[in-house]
Amino acid sequence: MKVTFPHMGNTYIVVKALLDSLDIDFVIPPPCSKRTLELGTKYAPELACLPLKINIGNFIESIEKGADTVVITGGCGPCRFGYFGEMHREILKELGYDVEVIVLELPNGDVKEFLNRVHKITGGKNVVSIVKAVINATKVSIEVDKLDKLCAQIRPREKTRGKTDWILKKFHHQIGKVKGAKEILRLIRSTASEIQKIETDAKVSPLKIGLVGEIYTLIEPFANFNIEQMLGNMGIEIDRSLTISNWIIEHMIKPALHLRKNRPYEKAALPYLKTMIGGHGQETIGNSVLYAKQGYDGIIQLYPLTCMPEIVAESILPTVSDELDIPILTLIVDELTGEAGYKTRIEAFIDMLERRKERKLNNSEHILFGN
């Protein structure tokens, strides 16, 4: 059995740590590329969201490299992600691939079925080693996210542009060579200390932008044209509202152990959206409110075309923008999005934010509004 999984930013490092510790044979799909997207677009339904299309492309490319089992997580709605597994299975079957799709979820709270599936993947490893592996993988996810956050802070301040990215590139290259959670953690830490040593300019006070929106497009750099790097190199400090570690802890581990969840965004979203609407719609609203209150200069909402929860969020955001006086730019990506147009819009937004900040500093009465 050779397992594969979809790409989603740095998630592959976490999955690698998990599968390494469990001694399971796996294929990391080649990094998302134009070809991945083309394959996905060709075989996925036209109006499916971008994540599904890229997933399909990932799987096909992994199968070409010898994978025969697809493992993904699931859910039960109302966002479409809950039905991804079934779509993957049917589409791959229709294409004539003989692969097994294993969805890790609790179908109607059926714990036994979940354990069966885990058993199938792990090949009968004992529970202790599985739990250990999960704990280690979670640690890796936390460290990886810390690294991302550190990069977001260093990038706009570095004296020589591109140093952070250079170190990161090296990191991604080395990750393929190390094995096991321990070595991965060591590599992450050494990379972090290397980044910390980068010479920074203390005088710089960069614009601060919060990124909200749909989780896949936020986390996968291919889907968002590497927006974190792009903004960082324009001299802007960003904060991404959704992270892998948070998702793993809040959506998988805590519900499984019936622990209390920490969801500050729910309360923040309350005046605008009273209930969860699936996906990350409520997070988008709540985190936007939180960013506004923390004094960020602007917010960018990112989501794939036809994403249902984010459309609802998008129609609420202009009111948030008005009432809390914070500019919000909505960017929608699909397979036809061109990088140049996308970048132009971001640059225009940044220009506007800079003017706004200047005028605010000069106490000018006239301040430009949101988008």
Added chain:
Amino acid sequence: MPIRVGIPRALAYYEYFPMWETFFHELGIEVVLSAPTTKVILNNGVKSCVDEACLPIKIFHGHVLDLKDRVDYLFIPRLKSVARNEYICPKFCGLPEMIKYSIKENLPPIIDVEINLRKNPKNLFKSFLMIGKFFADNHSQIKNAYEKAMQSHYEYKKKLESGYFPDEILEHKTKWKVHDGDLCIAVIGHVYNIYDHYVNMDIIRKFREQNIKVLTPEHIDSEAIERKANSLPKKMFWTFGKRLIGSVLHIIEQEKVDGIIYIMSFGCGIDAFISELCKIKVKRAGNIPFYLMTLDEHSGDAGLNTRLEAFIDMIRWRKQNESDISAYG
């Protein structure tokens, strides 16, 4: 003068209107419907709604604009879940907010009571109690109205299953004289797509005029749909989506239909998946022609007619030539 509550003639109207109407009438409230969809309603809706929303949501905005100045309350319940462990589209869930923040001028108060039966179907009465509390204090009066409402919903569903179309019941149109024809085509899609005459350019009448019998998911026994849908490897958690895929599976197995037309609206997240699943299932089953039609605000009557005629011609030829024509591509 009685209080007037406005119900937009869109989305869940086709599913639940008799229930809502009875409930409000029992409480002595006048129900005001928006006008049937027109170009003006569509255009107004498109203007006021976010661009990325799907066609039915945009039309809903148009209907609200049509209604808002004529009523004291707008009835836009937050339909989160109408069956245990199932959901409805996230946009239904956030619909009151979408309306509130997209249409800001002169909006009457919105009755946005949440209807959520995911964990407990008994919540339905609680929701109705909350709706009733807007107008009456009398618990037993509300309960009485609720029971009558359920009764009329049940009758409506039964009537649909016996072969009526919603417009025959809701708009008191005369029943189609003949309910059979030389061909039978299944029209599959969300209620607000297949029964809104403007959106689909009256596709059902077009079939009827050509002496073609039309079968819709609402005509199929709901228990049969449930059974077929439960045969899927993973439970379909969208109630309306489940009805569509269940109907198609049922049709493949039992009904003698000559073709299936799936009507979806551009940007519908659920249809994007369900239509693909239906297509795959129909193709694997073999011999039923399947046609997927996508509607958006730019659909034109002529283009639609041409495609329908081609589809029907193909089916008729298949009949004459004893299925010597491939069912797909």
